[in-house]
Amino acid sequence: MASFQFLSLLIVVSVLSFCYGDSNDMNNVQLNDDVLGLIVFKSDLHDPSSSLASWNEDDSSACSWNRVQCNPATGRVTEINLDGLGLSGRIGRGLEKLQHLMVLSLSHNNFNGSITPSLTLSSTIQSLNLSHNGFSGQIPTSFLNMSSIRSLDLSHNSFSGQIPQSFFDSCNSLHYFSVSNNMFEGQIPSTISRCSSLNSIDLSNNRFSGYVDFAAVWSLTRLRQLDLSSNALSGSLPNGISSIHNLKEILLRKNQFSGPLPNDIGLCLHLNKLDLSDNQFNGVLPESLNRLKSLSYLSTSKNIFAGEFPQWIGTMTSLEHLDLSNNQFMGTIPDSIGELRSLAYLSVANNKLEGNIPASLVSCTELSVIKLRGNGFNGSIPEGLFGLGLEEIDFSHNHLTGPIPAGSSRLLESLIKLDLSENNLQGNIPAEMGLLSKLRYLNLSWNDLHSHMPPEFGLLQNLTVLDLRNSALIGSVPSDICDSGNLAVLQLDGNSLEGSIPEQIGNCSSLYMLSLCHNNLSGSIPKSMSRLSKLKILRLEFNELSGEIPMELGMLQNLLAVNISYNKLTGRLPTGSIFHNLDKSSLEGNYGLCSPLLTGPCMMNVPKPLVLDPNAYNNQIGSPRQRNESSMATGLSHHHRFLSVSAIVAIAASFVIILGVIAISLLNVSVRRRLKFVDNALESMCSSSSRSGSPATGKLILLDSQSGSPDWISNPESLLNKASEIGEGVFGTVYKVPLGSHGRIVAIKKLITSNIIQYPEDFDREVRILGKARHPNLIALKGYYWTPQIQLLVTEYASNGSLQSKLHERISSIPPLSWANRFKILLGTAKGLAHLHHSFRPPIIHYNIKPSNILLDENFNPKISDFGLARLLTKLDKHVMSNRFQSALGYVAPELACQSLRVNEKCDVYGFGVMILELVTGRRPVEYGEDNVLILNDHVRVLLEQGNVLECVDPCMNEYPEDEVLPVLKLAMVCTSQIPSSRPSMAEVVQILQVIKTPVPQRMEVF
Incomplete structure (x- = not known):
């Protein structure tokens, strides 16, 4: 259709040319070339807002059209800017008519699909921006020969494949080049070093891999920005970087670069941003860095840097963001850090630092985030720090002592997160904490506070996580703890809290986790808990709670885990929800609970049945004294009479039962004889040996x-x-x-x-x-x-095939599983197994969990197949068992291989753990090399112990949240424990996965 329209327009050109006559030159036709080309281009577009309504084919010039600019001298179209108009469709060949076009910008629209490979734009074009669309496929080969282009932006699309070496054959004019946030793969073409005029290179968030020749990159002496972040690139940084005098940004985050930093990096005096995080760089930080007076952003987190903490850090006075976390730095933080007056973000978490927190940090008046987690800091918290306008404080996992400082009015208005957990802090919780108006996350757990919970906590309108576990708290649970209605996590485990659970707990309408275990709480469980419709985890074990469990709790449909063990609870369990699936460990220690899993007595608060005394009416005659004397005189005879009647009834019942058994037995013999006769008759008629x-x-x-x-x-x-x-x-x-x-x-x-x-x-x-x-x-x-x-x-039928095909048999044209789909598969599989284990008695055991038995529907929802088929076998012969073990190599729990048929739910948990590793790493559970055999379980365990476990994550995943992947890998390690009793139940696995995925301001560590 577009070709037909284009042909029609060419005919119009001829007619117009004829009408003008010989007196008009070819310029008039060329002017109409612009009109016709743009009209043809428009015909291939969908314009939902009619932004191009002014584009009229009857006009002799396009210079008055919306979003079009022309050269005033020649009247030719030089610029088309259609950014953010919601356009869709395709880029047609009408643009080829615009022979003087210099700027074409189509960013932030809805274009998709591949670009016609033969599309040839004007040789005059200098800027081409197709960013933030949905283009896919490879870069058109016609783009290779645009020698005049200065800026090429293809970022935020779905382009894929490799960038050919010939792409940069004619790039002398190229200043800006960005293909970030696509799906390009393979090596970065070495010919990019020919682009001598390049100022900015952005190749971030792709799938580039292989070695990068930085010596060739250093030859680009005009370079100002270099962004290779979030790929799988490798190599080291050699000396020679100082030749790039105007370099302002080096962003290498999240790759596999290694080796020490070049000593002359400090000679790039204009460097403003240096991000080396999440790589494998090692050695010490070069002292030449202290010359970078313009550096405002420095991140070396998640590497293997070691040695003393840089004592010269105070000379980098322009620093606003300093992140040296997750390395192996030792020593102390110098007092000179207080010279960084512009510093807003400071993180030295998870190193080997020690000593006091420098009091000079109080001079960093712009500081908003400070993270010192996971070191060996001791002494008290400098009181002046809590006078700054901090938004996030994380001093957890250290050896800090002394009291918690009271916050200033400035802190009360700014603080969002406070984590002082796992220290040795003492004293009262400051009442001022109840005035932190923006506080969302508060964790004071694992300290020695010996404090009451301040009643002001109920005033924290934005608080979503309150964690005060094992802090030696005394007193009772405040009744107004949930006045805000926003609290999502409340953990008060392991304290000395007394009294009852307040009825007002039902006001915690947003609560999804409530843990009050290991306290001295008494009284009954409030019925108001039934209003906690979002509650997923309820832990009340090891308290003194008594009475019956409110039946209304059975209405909590979102509950995933409940533990009420070791209390004084009695009566029936609520029906519905998760209560009928609870295992023994969640109930034991309550000797009055009614459950087939428990051996103790069942105590229910129900009226006792009435016993009718045959002499009751006779005893009504006479005075109360006479009735009493009569009762006393005849009590013994009544007792004997009652026993005699009972004995007679029991003997009679036994006699009837015996007669019944004899009659039924005789009847069965008769029926079997008749059936045998019928069987023989049918067998002779049908000549069949079947039953x-x-x-x-x-x-x-x-x-x-x-x-x-x-x-x-x-x-x-x-x-x-x-x-x-x-x-x-x-x-x-x-x-x-x-x-x-x-x-x-x-x-x-x-x-x-x-x-x-x-x-x-x-x-x-x-x-x-x-x-x-x-x-x-x-x-x-x-x-x-x-x-x-x-x-x-x-x-x-599951239309998307098996997980095996998506992980190990994927063809290159099919994109790999995203982390969102991988997590969906894990959680769904866990829920399915939990249903098999906890909803049937005896439980249905799969014991062949592996990717080939996990099928996927059209939305990548997992569905477990082949469950319970062993029920159809009269016996598991050696052949079947041998085939099963061989086909599930690496998934079989060690106790199953050793003890043959002695299987239980823990075997499925083991196979599920191996499947977690396979989903996260993309590798098979057992891989054979030329000289060795890699056992995936052991490989990941070693990396976890070394602190490098994220190295094993499937490189095909372009992006993944580390705060989800890391706890999932830890869960896999627990599930694949060699000791079956150390593995969690599948209900607990579902609970843990839900906690990992639940969005809270700061997710608690699962392990």
Whole structure:
């Protein structure tokens, strides 16, 4: 259509040319070339806001059109700026008519798809901006020859593939080049060193990998900005960087660069920003850095830098952001740090620093964030620090002593996060903390405060996390603790709190975690807790709580974990929610609770049944004294009479039961004789060796069908021959089959014949048990087909295949799984396993958890397949077991391999832990090299112990949140413990994953 319009417009040109006659020169036609080209370009666009309404094909010039600029002297279009108009469609070839175009900017629109490779823009173009769209595919080859271009911005799209070496063959005029936030891969072309005029290079947030020749980069003497962040690049920084005199920014964050820093880096006197974080740089910081008087941003976090903390840091007086965290720096922070008067952000967390916190930091009046976590600082907190306008204070995991300073009015108006946990702080919690109007996160846990909880905490309107665990708190839980209604996490574990849980706890409408365990709380559990609709975790163990658990708690549908063990609770458990799935460890220590998991007495507060005394009416006659004397005189005889009646009733009942048993036994003998006669008759008629009642031709049984099941074709093999095979496992082969006249797609598993249950009624019973295991993360069993020769299971079909295919069999054109989808798969699989383990008695054990048994629907929701199929086997023979262990190499729990058939839920937990590692790393559980064998579990454990565990994260993931990946890896280590009892239950795994994913201002560490 566009070609037809373009042809029509060319005809119009000819007509116009004829109308002008010979007196007009070719300039008039060229002017209309601009009009026609833009009209053709517009015809390929969708303009939702009619921003291009002024573009009219009847105009003789485009210079008056919206978003178009022309050269006043020639009247030719030189600039088109269509930024942020919400345009979509494609870039058509109409732009090729604009022979004097110098600037084309289409950023912040909705263009998508690939750009026509043959698109050839004007040789005069100097600036091309296609950023913030959805373009995909490779960079058009026509872009390679734009020798006049000075600025090329393709950032924030979905371009992929490699940038060819020839791309920079004609780049002498190029000043600005950005392809950030795309999906480019491979090495950075070395020919980029030919772009001698380059001022800025931004290749960040792609998938570039391989060695970077920085010696060639240093030859770009006009370079001012270099951004290679968030790739998988490697190499070291050699000396020679000082040749780039105008260099202002070096951003190398989140790569695999290594080695020491060049000694002459301090000679780049104009350097303003230096970000080397999240790499493998080592050695000491060059002292030449102290010459960088203009440096405002310095980050070396998450490397292997060592040696003494730089004592010359105070000379870098322009610093506003200083992050030296997660290295191996030792020694003390010098007092000269107080000279950094512009410093707003300071983090030296997780090093090996010691000594006092410098009091000179009080001079850093612009400071808003200070993180000293995970060092060996001692002494008291400088009181003046709490007089600054700080927004975040993290002094946790040190050896600080003394009291918590009271905050100034300036701090009360600014502080958002305060973490002083795991120190040795003493004294009262300052009442002023109740006046921190912006405070969202407060953690004073693991100190020795011996303080009451200030009642002013109820005034903290923005507080979402309050963690006061193991702080020697005394007194009671304040009744107004939830007056704000915003509290999401309340942890008061391990203190000496007394009294009852306040009824006002029900006002915590935003609470998702409530932990009051290991205190001395008494009284009953308030019914008001039933109003905590968002509550996911409830821990009340090891208290003195008594009475019955309010039945209303069963209405809390979001509960994932509950522990009420070791109290004095009695009565029934609430129905609904998670209470019917609680294991013994969550209930034990309450000798009055009613649960089949507990051995103690069941005590319920219900009226006792009335006992009718046959002499009661006679005893009503006479005075009370006479009645009393009569009762005393006849009490013994009444007692004996009662025992005699009881004995008579028991003997009579026993006699009746015995007669019943004899009668039923005789009846069974008679029935069996009749059935045997019928069996023999059918056997002789049908000449069949099968058991009576077995179908001869087979029928498809649909478990959801309320009416009779439709007959299947007489030969199911012919249906399977037409189907497509999609997988094969230990239990049989799986086919994709259209079922019925509507062509509904189902999956059919043709079971192995070895040791499958041989009688249809037994097979039907076991399949129906599996059919009841319905859960969003389990493959639903739809029906079955049975004959003595062939057994088939009909299940739902998962359109996205198996997790195995997405992790290890992915073709390059399909993008890898994002972290969001990987976490969704982990959480869904955990929920499915928890349902199998905790919703059935006895629990359904899978013990073959691996990616090939995790299927994915169209939204990447996981569905566990092959669960409970062992129920269909009369025995697990050596062949089946051998095949299972071999096919699940690396997933098998050690105790399962050693003890053969002694399996329990912990075997599934082990396999799930290995699957976590596989999802995070993208590697197989066992990999064979030329000279060694890599066991993924051991490999990750070693990296975790060395503090380098993020090195094992799948490099195919472009971005991932470290504060989620790290605790997930730690969870995997716990799940794959060699000791089964050390592994969590799947309900606990779900709880932990929910906590990891729950958005709170500062997520607590799960481990």
